[in-house]
Structures are given as C-alpha cells and as structure tokens.
Amino acid sequence: MxxxxxxxxxxxxxxxxxxxxxxxxxxxxxxxxxxxxxxxxxxxxxxxxxxxxxxxxxxxxxxxxxxxxxxxxxxxxxxxxxxxxxxxxxxxxxxxxxxxxxxxxxxxxxxxxxxxxxLPAVSRFISPRLIEPGGRVTCYHEQVRRLRIPLGVVGDVEAPAEDPVTAAESAIIDIERDLIFNSFLATCQWTLHTGNHITADGTQFRTPYTSADTLYSRSLLSLDCRYSEFGAHLTLEVDYAPEPDTSAVRGVLSALGEHWPDNDLLPDDLPFDVLGAIAGLHLTIQPMARQRQWLDEGDDSTLIGLYYLIAENDSLPAGPAGPLREFLTPYAHSPHENIRDRVAILAQRHGLTDLSDNRPQRTEARALPAPFERTT
Structure with a gap:
C-alpha cells in the first residue's frame, strides 16, 4: 500500500x-x-x-x-x-x-x-586562483565553518628516514589516487600536494594541500601535509556550510562507527556528503583522549602533528600564537625530556620566549624541515 x-x-x-x-x-x-x-x-x-x-x-x-x-x-x-x-x-x-x-x-x-x-565547475588538478606559492583554494559558501583534525603521520616512525619527504610521498600518492574513486568527491582535484603548480611567469611550485570539492554540498575537503623527521603529518581540513539537521548527522556518525569508534573530533553539523567522503578515505581517526595519552607517554611525533594542526590553520583571526601557547604550556613541564625539548623549539619559532628560555643547545637536525623547497 x-x-x-x-x-x-x-x-x-x-x-x-x-x-x-x-x-x-x-x-x-x-x-x-x-x-x-x-x-x-x-x-x-x-x-x-x-x-x-x-x-x-x-x-x-x-x-x-x-x-x-x-x-x-x-x-x-x-x-x-x-x-x-x-x-x-x-x-x-x-x-x-x-x-x-x-x-x-x-x-x-x-x-x-x-x-x-x-557553482563553478572544478577544473583538472588546478584552481585558477592558486597562482603563487602560499595561495589557498577557498570554499564558495558565504557562511562557512572550518574543521581541522589530525590524521597522524605517514612514514617510518620507528626508523625515521634522512629524507622524510621522499619516504612519505609514495603513501601520500596512494591516498591522492584513492580520492578519484571516492564516491562523495568530485573526480578532479583543485590541488595536489605531490604535484607541481605553475605561477603566471612559469615557475613551478609545490603546495602542502591536496584539495577537492565534495560532490553534493560542494564543501572543500583538503589534506594538509607537513613534515618532520618522522614523516608526513596529515591534517584533514574541511570548509563547509553547516548542516542544520544535527540529529540526523549524529545518526550517520553512529552508523559509520566502524570508521571512528568513540570519536570526539567530528562535529554534528557536518554535511552528509562530507561524512561519506571522510569515511571513504579509509583512514583511522584517533580520539583526542588517545592522542593526549600518547603525549603523556612521551610521543613527540603526536606533539608535532597537533602543533601543525594549530600552527598551519590560517583561519585563526589573531594567528596561532595564543592557541599554541595554550596547547604547548602543559608539555613544557613534561617528565619526558624529548617532549620538553620539542616544545622549546616550537615555542621559539613563534616568539613564545617564556616557553623556550630553558631550551638546551640542540643541533639543527632536531628542527622541523622546510618541506616545500623542492619544485620537482
């Protein structure tokens, strides 16, 4: 009937x-x-x-x-x-x-x-607005929110390579290829982290972002790739217009629980196709409590990933210094020497001198590498 x-x-x-x-x-x-x-x-x-x-x-x-x-x-x-x-x-x-x-x-x-x-159609692998190093592809929606969550490090954490960029790039290429077959994403990417982009005068440059639109809501989903001696630290970034039916979003999150059990990082206003796109990445999202536990146990790879989560968020209206101070301060007094040393180096980068005054003498190998100098 x-x-x-x-x-x-x-x-x-x-x-x-x-x-x-x-x-x-x-x-x-x-x-x-x-x-x-x-x-x-x-x-x-x-x-x-x-x-x-x-x-x-x-x-x-x-x-x-x-x-x-x-x-x-x-x-x-x-x-x-x-x-x-x-x-x-x-x-x-x-x-x-x-x-x-x-x-x-x-x-x-x-x-x-x-x-x-x-909205304008995506073009193949390049945005007309991405014309110079440091440029960003932006989301079309007027009322836009940003989600940034850490996805962990790609590379050999147990045996860090001398060239973390090369060690991690093959894994990142595999992730980028999978985006083409993600049924919630448009078939073409605005940017590719492992590809080359060209300025108006013909100069090639690299970008830390791999970005694509979701198929339905046209949210902008990006993978932000930054490096340390451990490999590539990935941050998932989504610019989106909020979904008003938050109860339905929570229902979808529950149904997709195998992808992110007891996860606290995905908000209940994400558009439905964004949830499908993230699940289609087939990447594990660790709960923040577990990441904090790893930090308490002295895992400075996790510290670097959470540092990049804040430091490379260009949507912070007053810059990253305030949020970084709040994040780094507790770990400046960590019982683990490697965590204290790493906090001092990162704090010094951003002029947080009170967190770096006691920084021991370190070699430059301990500093984070500049990952985008290569153009080929």
Missing amino acids: KPEWYEQLSTATELAELGFRFLPAADLSEGRHSQIRVGDIGGFTARLGLGISLILRPEEPEVLYARFADDHGETLSPEVTQPERLFSGRVPLVEIPLAPTVATLTGLYARYVAPGRT
Missing part, C-alpha cells in the same frame, strides 16, 4: 521542476521488497551514475530516507541495492531519515544538489 504522503510528493510541480522523479504508484503496492526505492533526485555530471535515491521502508511509512552516493539510471526501479565501488572496497552507506514533505525535499535540494549545479 502506498503511504499517505506519496500522492502529494509525486504530483508536486515544484519537485518535478527540480528534477525529482517518483515511481508509479503500482510499483509501491506490490510489497515485494523490504526497502523500496520510490524516487531520486536527478544525476550529477561530476559522477556519472550517482545521485540521491529516495528510499521507503514499508515498516516505517511515515519516513522517507535519502541515500547518498547511490546508483541511478535512466530507468527508475523499485530495487534497492547496496552501493558499490570498483576499487578499494565498498562505498560508505550514508542514509538519512526525512519528513516526507515538499519543504523538506526542496531544502535537501538546496543544500546538496543546487551547489553542484550553480
């Missing part, structure tokens, strides 16, 4: 004009499926064959589910299948409950379909 809201949605002119499609009512009445795909929202040119499907669970007739990164085609079928990908495992399932109203669906369109159709 078709739900009460079906007639209103399937005949709504405003939904049809936005590209919503609905199954014939007869396909809903057969009762052959535990889940029925009742419709979808068009296609997305950046990802052929992918869109947002509208799913009905017959035991919950008052709810309509929106499934992101699902297959769709010219023919609309009631069959519901698990989304799959060709490489590196399955697509994370992002499915959210909706009130089955015209207003709810038009809001979904405005936040997750319209941005991909109204």
